[in-house]
Structure formats: structure tokens, C-alpha cells
Amino acid sequence: MIGEHRYRLTTTWTGDRGTGTSGYREYDRAVTIAVDGKPDLLASADRPFRGDPHRWNPEDMLLAALSECHLLSYLHACVTAGVVVVAYRDTATGLMREDGRGGGAFAEVVLHPEVVVADASMADAAQAAHAQAHDWCFIASSVNFPVRHEATVTVRP
Numbered sequence: 001m002i003g004e005h006r007y008r009l010t011t012t013w014t015g016d017r018g019t020g021t022s023g024y025r026e027y028d029r030a031v032t033i034a035v036d037g038k039p040d041l042l043a044s045a046d047r048p049f050r051g052d053p054h055r056w057n058p059e060d061m062l063l064a065a066l067s068e069c070h071l072l073s074y075l076h077a078c079v080t081a082g083v084v085v086v087a088y089r090d091t092a093t094g095l096m097r098e099d100g101r102g103g104g105a106f107a108e109v110v111l112h113p114e115v116v117v118a119d120a121s122m123a124d125a126a127q128a129a130h131a132q133a134h135d136w137c138f139i140a141s142s143v144n145f146p147v148r149h150e151a152t153v154t155v156r157p
Helices: 058-081 120-136
Strands: 010-013 031-034 041-043 085-090 093-098 104-111 113-117 147-149 152-155
Touching (some): 058 093, 058 104, 058 113, 058 120, 058 147, 120 147
Parallel strands (some): 113 152
Antiparallel strands (some): 010 031, 031 041, 085 113, 093 104
16 A cells, blocks of 8 residues: 555643743643544643643653654564464663753664564564564654664563
8 A cells, every 4th residue: 555644733822820831930841632532631741841741841852752653563474474473561661862952862672572482483574574574664764863773572372
């Protein structure tokens, strides 16, 4: 399937404490992200940037997008390779560095998928499918920093 896909969401700042952005400490970083037909996502800045640590922040969402995209691409790669995955869990980590001028960038993301397959004969193909998944992941192909994976594959007992 070749084509263009467009996405739309609405991001609304909900952090006005009554004085708007009259000062750096005078407003909340609360944001609501909405997509038609889906539950709203309550977001904020990360805690070091005066955000609410109980809400999603942009860095969390980028890491989540990379992790989920790899997972979905991986499941597809496994189907095409004849690998039956019965469980998948990823503990993704990301490193962002501030530049000292008020900005910064991610230096890398490492995915740590823990995959369980149905049969021992599938283990090698399951491990190899991570490379295909990486190539197919739209999000990983869109970022300018390395996205690596350190996967483990085990067989269902």
C-alpha cells in the first residue's frame, strides 16, 4: 500500500492560572491532546521544565511512539517470517541532552524488547525480524538520532 496518510489532532493549553504567561513561573504547563473518537491525553512539560510529572510529556510520547511503532512493525515482520509471537514487552530508554542554550535533542533511544515465541525453531527468525521491523518503522525512519534495539527472545515454556 503506497500512499499518503494524514493525521490530525488538537493540542489545547489549559494552564492559564488567571494571568496568562505574565511570568515564567506564573502559568501551568497543562495541555490536553485530542483526536476525534479517542480519549483525551493529558500532557505537560517534563518535571525539570516545570511540568506535572503525572502527565505525559513530549519526551515520553516520542519514546512511546518509537516503542509502539517497532512493536507493530515487528509483529508484522514475524507474521511474514512465520514466527508466532505469544508475548512482547519493551522497556524503552531514551537519552536527551540539553545544549545549554535553552534547547537540546535526543542523542539516542534504545528499545529492549522481550519477545516470547511459540517454538524454539522460531527463535533465530524472531531475533532477525527486529532488523526488518526497524527498517519498516515510520517513526524510527523519521528521527535524526539512532534508534537501537537490544532484544531478547525466549520460547514459551
